[in-house]
Amino acid sequence: MPMSLLPLDMSYRVVYMCRDPKDALVSRLHFENKIIEGSNLSMESAFSMFSKGFSSSGPFWNHCLEYWKESLARPNNVLFLKYEEIKSDPVHVVRRLAKFLGVPLSREEESSGVAGGQVVQL
Incomplete structure (x- = not known):
C-alpha cells in the first residue's frame, strides 16, 4: 500500500521492506506467470510494464521513495529495510x-x- 494512503497521524509503526529493482522485476515475472493460468509474460513485456510503473502497488520507484523519505522524516515510526540487507x-x-x-x-x-x-x- 502506498505510504500516502496511510493515516497522517503516524501513531503507528510501519516496517517497509524493498528489494533490488532487478530482483523485484524477475520475482514479479515468475509470480505472474505462475498464478495466472496460461500466462506467458516475457521478460521484455515485464520490463516494459515495470519501467512504465504498471504494478498493483504503483510505480516501483515512487512506492519505495515514499517510504524511504518517510523513514528519514519519522525514523521512530517508519523502518525502511532492504531485502538484501536481511539476507546478508x-x-x-x-x-x-x-x-x-x-x-x-x-x-x-x-x-x-x-x-x-x-x-x-x-
Missing part, C-alpha cells in the same frame, strides 16, 4: 527490528543466540 546480515536486522518495535533483545537473548536463529534448549 539477518542478526543485525533482527536487532534493529526489535529495537524499532520497542522490544530490544535482552542480554540473555543476545548471549543465547536468539538473534542468530539458534534454538535454545530448555
